[in-house]
Amino acid sequence: MSQITVNKLTFAYEGSYDLIFENVSFQLDTDWRLGFTGRNGRGKTTFLNLLLGKLEYSGTISADVEFEYFPYPIADRDQLTMNVVSDIYPDYVHWELMREFQLLEVTEDVLYRPFSSLSNGEQTKVMLAAMFIKENRFLLIDEPTNHLDLRGRELVSEYLRTKRGFILVSHDRAFLDHSVDHILSINRTNIEIQKGNFSSWWMNKERQDQYELAENEKLKKDIKRLSEAARRTSGWSDEVEKSKNGTRNSGSKLDKGYVGHKAAKMMKRSKSIEQRQQSALEEKSSLLKNLESADQLKLSQPVYHKQQLLHLDHVSIQYGDRTVCQDVSFTINQGDRVALRGSNGSGKSSLLKLICGEAISHTGNVDIGSRLQISYVSQDTSHLAGSLTDYARACGIDESLFKAILRKLDFARVQFEKDIASYSGGQKKKVLIARSLCEHAHLLIWDEPLNFIDVISRMQIEELLLSYAPTILFVEHDREFCEHVATSVIEL
The missing domain is CATH 3.40.50.300 (P-loop containing nucleotide triphosphate hydrolases)
Structure with missing residues (x-):
């Protein structure tokens, strides 16, 4: 070693x-x-x-x-x-x-x-x-x-x-x-090494985040209390200092030395409170530096006029003399979150492309509802280039919502000024997913959407799909994601 x-x-x-x-x-x-x-x-x-x-x-x-x-x-x-x-x-x-x-x-x-x-x-x-x-x-x-x-x-x-x-x-x-x-x-601010696997690291991270959030709330209350106390003490000190020029109720002169000492003592207390407040602020600033933003995204999907969106009946797909899948039958209804699963080469991507309208040689019936709007996320990101603003305009989506989703998926604002072609593989996939979520579609069809996307964003997208509950047909090999998201699984 x-x-x-x-x-x-x-x-x-x-x-x-x-x-x-x-x-x-x-x-x-x-x-x-x-x-x-x-x-x-x-x-x-x-x-x-x-x-x-x-x-x-x-x-x-x-x-x-x-x-x-x-x-x-x-x-x-x-x-x-x-x-x-x-x-x-x-x-x-x-x-x-x-x-x-x-x-x-x-x-x-x-x-x-x-x-x-x-x-x-x-x-x-x-x-x-x-x-x-x-x-x-x-x-x-x-x-x-x-x-x-x-x-x-x-x-x-x-x-x-x-x-x-x-x-x-x-x-x-x-x-x-x-x-x-x-x-x-x-x-966000450091590199950390821990013994154990991902689940134990994530559990420790959540525990640390919760501790820091609780400490942050406590310090916020302390700072508020100390600020109010400092204001009161400062006010009392000023009043006592002013009274040096006043008289007692009996008409006798005040002991100005005593009053000055008392004012100084209260001012010292005020300074002490200010120092404690500054110390609390510094302690607060050291918290939450590594808290990962995972804000919940709130979206809604348009309702289709029928319960059934599409139906495949004994569909087989051929490439030349090779059959990649055979006798595939299933139905997608509103609210379904269906995982399409199978080994590499079993025809998963071909089926998705067929449903999206690509001219693919096949037998059997593909019945897609009239005026059904589909949003498709492909595996390929090589075509992405240019600014996010131009991309949003070309796709006909709301730029503000598009960028808000990307912000919540951990895009820094500086990324908005860069060419999409310079993004990492995971950032490009997030662009495709954000675009899809902005589109006015009855059905989402995502082909391995999580490739290159970081674990925390995967969890966030997972939570989104559970709360947003869109109708979606997807191919994904991340077992945890499929087990949490899919309402049913189609095995090829």
């Missing part, structure tokens, strides 16, 4: 006045299974690039291991998979690779197929297997679940549980819980 030491790390992108990290120091053990979490745009990918030496920074990062990044960059995806493995690890031993393949339920024959012909899940497993058999390496695993179906996530999660020495960036709560033994979190 050795350590990775980060000391006084400071970094900002060229031309930016916003520091991503400022004088950050911490240590990691190289045998930890470390989960890496934080809001989109907080610097997770940036930190991985700093470890890899891709960016210039001030401070020091020292380690006795070499860092390897997943997914491995593959120049020629049409070459045989065995050649891809050789590129990753030229000196690999075949039986060691087969041992890893067995754990991941990958068959040996994939080595003799073009890498591009493998499913996204198979490609993920092959790269992980090849990278883990390399010695003295610390893996930086960046969101491996984005192309894994539910079964694939279970396999990879169990596989990672048997390994040591990696940082795992993932926004899937169940996946993190099963895979890691420590959490590295980028908070």
Whole structure:
């Protein structure tokens, strides 16, 4: 076991006045299974690039291991998979690779197929297997679940549980819980390390947030009470000072020395109260710095004039001579929140596109209600560019509501001035989701909407769908999200 030491790390992108990290120091053990979490745009990918030496920074990062990044960059995806493995690890031993393949339920024959012909899940497993058999390496695993179906996530999660020495960036709560033994979190004002999985970290965070909220309320009351006391004492001091020039009721002269002493004493008390008030204000300012904003979003969906929105009857979809799904039948009624589930390649995305009106070769009947308005969120974000204002105008949505939703999904106001093309993957997905929520639609159809979106925003979107209760058909491999949101599941 050795350590990775980060000391006084400071970094900002060229031309930016916003520091991503400022004088950050911490240590990691190289045998930890470390989960890496934080809001989109907080610097997770940036930190991985700093470890890899891709960016210039001030401070020091020292380690006795070499860092390897997943997914491995593959120049020629049409070459045989065995050649891809050789590129990753030229000196690999075949039986060691087969041992890893067995754990991941990958068959040996994939080595003799073009890498591009493998499913996204198979490609993920092959790269992980090849990278883990390399010695003295610390893996930086960046969101491996984005192309894994539910079964694939279970396999990879169990596989990672048997390994040591990696940082795992993932926004899937169940996946993190099963895979890691420590959490590295980028908070609003600091970086924090805790032993345990995501659920234990989140429980501790909620407990700390609740404590700070309670302390904040108590201090607010103390400050109000101290302010009133200071005003009263100051007023009394002034009155006593004025009385030095007055007389007693009996007509005799006042003892001005005594009165002056009394006024000074009361003024001293007033200053003491002011100091206590200032101390309380300083203590209050140290609270709530890492409280994550998760305001509830309040929206309403238009009511469709019929209970049934759409019905599929024995639908099969073909691509050439290949049938991707067969004899699919289901109905969507108002208020349904339906999860469409199945392995990669089972036709989930094709069904969603068919319902949205794309010309896809199929048999069977697709009965969609007349004048049914659908809002579709695709997996693809590559088309997003330009300003949020122009995007809202082009989509015909209310710009104020659109930006309000993004603010509540942790967009800083400075992001509103940037080109959408410069956003992180998670921020781009939030743009699509916010746009969809603004559209006047009877039915939401979302295809893997949570890819790249941070855990806290996932919980927030989850709460939104439970309170807003829209009619929605979605594909999502985040088990926790599906279990909480879906009223029914369609298995392909």
